[in-house]
Every structure is written in C-alpha cells, then in structure tokens.
Amino acid sequence: DAEITQSPRHKITETGRQVTLACHQTWNHNNMFWYRQDLGHGLRLIHYSYGVQDTNKGEVSDGYSVSRSNTEDLPLTLESAASSQTSVYFCASSTGTGDMETQYFGPGTRLLVL
Amino acid sequence: GQNIDQPTEMTATEGAIVQINCTYQTSGFNGLFWYQQHAGEAPTFLSYNVLDGLEEKGRFSSFLSRSKGYSYLLLKELQMKDSASYLCAPVDSNYQLIWGAGTKLIIKP
Numbered sequence: 619d620a621e622i623t624q625s626p627r628h629k630i631t632e633t634g635r636q637v638t639l640a641c642h643q644t645w646n647h648n649n650m651f652w653y654r655q656d657l658g659h660g661l662r663l664i665h666y667s668y669g670v671q672d673t674n675k676g677e678v679s680d681g682y683s684v685s686r687s688n689t690e691d692l693p694l695t696l697e698s699a700a701s702s703q704t705s706v707y708f709c710a711s712s713t714g715t716g717d718m719e720t721q722y723f724g725p726g727t728r729l730l731v732l
Numbered sequence: 733g734q735n736i737d738q739p740t741e742m743t744a745t746e747g748a749i750v751q752i753n754c755t756y757q758t759s760g761f762n763g764l765f766w767y768q769q770h771a772g773e774a775p776t777f778l779s780y781n782v783l784d785g786l787e788e789k790g791r792f793s794s795f796l797s798r799s800k801g802y803s804y805l806l807l808k809e810l811q812m813k814d815s816a817s818y819l820c821a822p823v824d825s826n827y828q829l830i831w832g833a834g835t836k837l838i839i840k841p
Contacts, residue, residue, distance in 0.1 A: 653831075658833060659833055660736065660819065660821075660830075660831030660832050660833045660834065661775070661819070661821075661829075661831040662831070663828065663829075676828075708774060708775070720765070720777045720780065721777075721829065722777070723774035723775050723776070724774060725773070725774050726773075726774055
C-alpha cells in the first residue's frame, strides 16, 4: 500500500547540532509539507514544496531548510538546533492536481533539543 | 490577520450527540477542512466543505456558513473511540490551510 513515512520517530539532540528529519511518500504526490505542532497551537507550516526542485517558506521557516530532489522525499534540516525547536514534526502530502486537496499526514517525529 | 477559534475542550457521554464549533477569519476563503487526531497520532481527514450547508458522512456531519465565518462538526451516537482532538482548518486565498489549536473531545461512559 502507498504510504507516507517519517524517520526517526523520536530524536534527542543537543543545542547547536544539525538535525535532519526524513519524510518519504509512495503516493507519487506532487505536494509535500512540513508542520510543527506544539501544545496550545495549531499546526504551523514550516516549508512546503509543489514539485521537484520547488521549495517555499511557510509561517515559521526560520532555522529550517528543505530540499526536493525527487518526488518521494522532502527532508527537513534544522541547521543549528535550538530548544525552541523541541516539538512534534509532521510531514504531509497531497496530489497536487487540483486547487484544494486533502493532505495526508505521516506518523510524526518527536524532537527534543537539550 | 487570520484567526481560528474553537473550544479547547469538550466532554460528552457515550451514545450522545456533540457539536464542535469553529469560527474563522482568513484572508480569502477556499473551503474548510475538519481533521481528527488521536493522542500521539497523526491528523486524519474527516471532511471538506466549500459550499454552505450540511454534509453528512455516516455518524459525522459538517456544516459551513461562509457569510458568518462559521463551521461545526456534528458527531452522533458517540463511541469511546471518538475521544480525540478535532482540528478545524479553513483554506486561505493562497490555498494554505490555517489550523486551529483543536478541540479535545472527552467521551465518558
């Protein structure tokens, strides 16, 4: 079955380290998104991509970067991890064939920055 | 600015009906999503409304009034497995989903 996966599922790192979170989807979706979710806040968009070589900044992109070298993957990199980046990170994808499409979410990555 | 307002927490009894409200202000509007999220899990799609009115899907129904900036999710015949957070997400003029903080629904036997 087609799916969207994230790895690692849990990560503990130290302040200042570079961290990369992986997102892989096998639906052949054009659109991919990265969100963070914190208590008391809705999902907040970090970066998104509408296709290979396309990346865009979201609402809370500072300190994060993404690259899209193929359809299946959109890795999220924290350049220099900060304690404020402790959060649950969700990757999502949608087909990219219409104006408004359902987003399907991966299982999430829990990141703790010490 | 863009703003989504939904109750933080609601409690209901198994077998009953509950209505979760969402009011929104967005820059433009291209429909509204409802997602369900169980604790520790990913959000999953429930419904999408783009026109005014009620859409029914089994035990769950979703209503939209664009002129009032208002939507609700109606859950009937509540089951214990319906205990979850329910996320309201209107779509703005750039086709971005603007997510509310969610309503935590607690079902009691």
